[in-house]
Amino acid sequence: MDIIKVVLFLILRNQNFNFSPEFVDGLRSKCPKSVDRIRDVSRIWMGTAPKSKSRCNLALGIFVFSGIILLPVLLPVASTDHSIKAANTTSKGTFNELDRLSMGQVGNSGPRLWAFIVATYWVSVVTYYLLWKAYKHVSELRAKALMSPEIRADQFVILVRDIPPAAVGQSKKEQIDSFFRAIYPDTFYRSMVVTNNKEVNKIYEELEGYKKKLARAEAIYEESKKTNPDALKPSHKTGFLGIVGEKVDSIEFYNDKIKELIQQLEVEQKLTLKEKQQSSALVFFNKRVAAASASQNLHAPIVDRWTVIDAPEPRQLIWTNLPKTFYERIIRQYVVYVVVFLTIFFYMIPIGFISALTTLDNLVKLLPFLKPVVNQKAIKTVLEAYLPQLALIIFLALLPKFLMFLSKAEGIPSESHVTRAASGKYFYFSVLNVFIGVTLGGTLFSSFKSIENDPNSIFRVLAESLPQNATFFLTFVALKFFVGYGLELSRIVPLIIFHLKKKYLCKIEAEIKEAWAPGDLGYATRFPSDMLIMTIVLCYSVIAPIILPFGVVYFGLGWLLLRNQALKVYVPSFESYGRMWPHIHTRMLATLILYQVTMCGYFGVKKFAPTPVLFPLPIFSLIFAFICQKKFRRFFVSPALEVISHELKEVPNMDIVFRSFIPPCLSAGKSDDHQFEDALSHVSKTGSSSV
Known part of the structure; x- marks a missing residue:
């Protein structure tokens, strides 16, 4: 099937009736030119940045360098240890022979376990080194992008929220203008008061x-x-x-x-411009250094007044979230956190039961009439290999839109920030419900009583369950790159839908472009999906090193495939200049700590006395995270003045910059701009207009 998909891709990719370059040019022309320099972090993660084409992407590098040592050392150590009989296999499914190549084959308390101790340290050191190099590389890319001489409207603007009530006889716009003109007399240009644009x-x-x-x-x-x-x-x-x-x-x-x-x-x-003003505004400066400096300064002695951040691109603004107050945002944030926690918990229940029920033994117990079908060898092999994984993928497909909705409900002002927030939630969903949920769920029926009697035994059950689920996750990774990448490359479903719309629904060119538009790379789900694979492969890299080649294939194919898709198919919906990277870095360190804690637990299950040797590893990871945050993260929160102070290729037209932030609903339908003069210029004391 995957070969067929690749052949279809090679045949159909350059056909004029499938691919129209003017569509791509028209859609991409809306994006900043600097997108070609750094398409957010996808170019690092998937290897599409010019400087990273010659090097492996981060996850691929971790697994390649880890595998160089782990595969030739650990596989012989495990396969030549005969202290555990083959009948006592720890795996579920049809791949029990893989046990001979796993840590489960090594006897408890045996000296061979020292090799796995060293391997655990090796994987950690490789991850530290490559994460450090990657952070430096992404910082350089972000700096070069921000130093670009191209004019970007958002670099001249700050977003001001929590504006206090104006004095009696003073309009909101007069209040804002006088406040910032007093602080920045030489660089302040004008302000734009945010309005309630619902009607x-x-x-x-x-x-x-x-x-x-x-x-x-x-x-x-x-x-x-x-x-x-x-x-x-x-x-x-x-x-x-x-x-x-x-x-x-x-x-x-x-x-x-x-x-x-x-x-x-x-x-x-x-009516909107005069009577529906909100307590937030966009403030414009004629120098981008001044805007960058203003976005990092404290403008009021009380934290819940005159809150200032750098403004996102005009296309990113979520206008309905801009007026939300300081305390409303905090309350919303914690309410969303509680909802996410409850959703994770209640989602874990069906996923755990699905994981338990979709094992063939349990399925036959519950549905005895399936026994004649399941007993057929060919059907049994396919069902054991893919049934639980397919059920899991279907469950995860229901989440993204719900998580995007929750992230917007926090009061976040920009689409890119919402995407980052949703990505983080999806990551924790994936790790807690898929990795931990499936690991525990696979032994739910047999271990429920012991957990009920002793809740603290959940950590022991998790460690004991890991080897039993090695083949499940191995086939899960294989399914993801065989089926997922095949569909991604061929895009056969979107292609069929496009041609059906074009033939029966589209009558004008705008409708054809809308039907063809592929959307963006889908950062909110793609990064967490890749992080789930990394979590699985990293946590099993020492327990079952044979999973490493699968991780290498997954990220190797991803590097080749998504490089093509990012450059030639998808159209970015926003540009945040690498701000996704610190979040990815944090998630990768969380994955590394989970791996280290898991290994400590599994060595404890193996009754290996020197297990405390591993205890410093999570502490090292926390120290590493602290150092990286102090050294690099600030630059991803606010632009460095040294970087932003480089000269532009021309003097910016501030009127164009200002107008680019006017919402379409307030700039459309005008016969001329004269009637909106108050909205587009400084207001007089008698006019309370704003945009």
């Missing part, structure tokens, strides 16, 4: 919908006139779903609705 946005979206319908109706009419010069204009009924109601001329009806909505929009725009 005006509703009218704007309705207007845009009718414009699309009008363009579609005109295209249908023009097409029909080619075959029949006397063709009738398109018509439709105005009632429910166009099925009932008065029949009208579509083109005339849409034109009338557009004129009506434009008038409503202009009235609502004026």
Whole structure:
């Protein structure tokens, strides 16, 4: 099947009816040119940055350098130890022979376990070294991107929240302008007060919908006139779903609705600008150094007033979250944390039971009528290999949108920050529910009583369960790169959907572009999915070293495949210049600590007296994390003034910078800008306008 997918990709990739370069150029033209220098952290993670093309990506490097030592040393040590009989295999499934190549084959308290102790340290040292190198490399890429002479609107803007009430007789805009002009008299340009755009946005979206319908109706009419010069204009009924109601001329009806909505929009725009101002604003500076400096300064002695951060790109702003107050954001954040914790806990229950139930022995016990089918060797092999993994993948597919919703509910102001937050939640879901949940769930029926009697025994059960699930996770990793990468490369499902839409639904070029648009790389789910594979491979790298080649293949194919997809298929929806990296670094260290604690537990299960030798490892990891945070992280929170002070290739047009931040619903439908002069310039004392 995977060979077929690759062949389909090679055949279909350059066909004009499948791939239209102008679509890509049109979509990518909306992105900053500097995207080619650093497409966020995906270029480091997946090896698409120019400087990283010649080196392995981080995860691949960890597994390659670990495997160089672990495979030739640990496999012979394990396979030549005959202290445990083959009948006492620890694995579940049809791959019991793999036990002979795992740490479970080595006898308890045996001297051969020293080799696995050294291997545990080796994997940790390799990870420390490569993480350090990667952090330095990403910092350099971020610095070069921020030093670009290209003009980026967001570098001249700060986001101000928690603005206190204005004095009597003073407008909100006057309050903001006077506050920042007093602090930055030479570099302050103007401010833009955030407004409640709910109503005006509703009218704007309705207007845009009718414009699309009008363009579609005109295209249908023009097409029909080619075959029949006397063709009738398109018509439709105005009632429910166009099925009932008065029949009208579509083109005339849409034109009338557009004129009506434009008038409503202009009235609502004026009302919004004057009467729906919020306690947040965007403040513009004529120097990007001044904006960067302002974003890092404390502007009020009380932390819940005049809160300032650097502004994201205009396309990233989540306008509804900007006015949320300091304490509201904190409360929302902790409420979301509680919801995530409860969701993880309750999600672990069905995943644990699914893991337990989808083992064939338990499945036959619950559904005896399946026994004749399951007993057939070919079917049994396939079911044992893939049934639990498929059930797990389906469960995980339900999460991303829910986690994105929760992240937005925190009051986060930008799409890139929401993506990072959702990515972190998805990572903890994956590790706790998949790695730990499946590990415990596989022995749930046999170990439930012991955990119930002694809750502290859960750590012992986890350590004892790891070897039993080695083959499950090995086939899980294999399934991910065989099926997942095959579908990713061929994109056969999106291709079929595109052609169906193009043939039966799309009538104008804009609709064809919309149907073709591939979206972005999907950072919120892709990084956690890769981190789950890294967690699995890292935690089993010493217990069952044979899993390392599978990890190498997964990330090696990912480096080749996603490099192509990132550069030639996906269109980035935002640019945050590497701010995802510190989060990835933190997750990788969390994975490393989990691996180290797991190894301590498993050596304890093996009754190996020198096990305390491993106890310093988690402490080393915490110290390493602390050093990295102090040395590198600040630069990813705020731009360094040394970097941002480089000259631009031209003097920025501040009016264009300002207008790029005006929401579409407030800038659309105007016959001219004169009637909105107050919104686009400094207001007078008699006008309380803002944007």
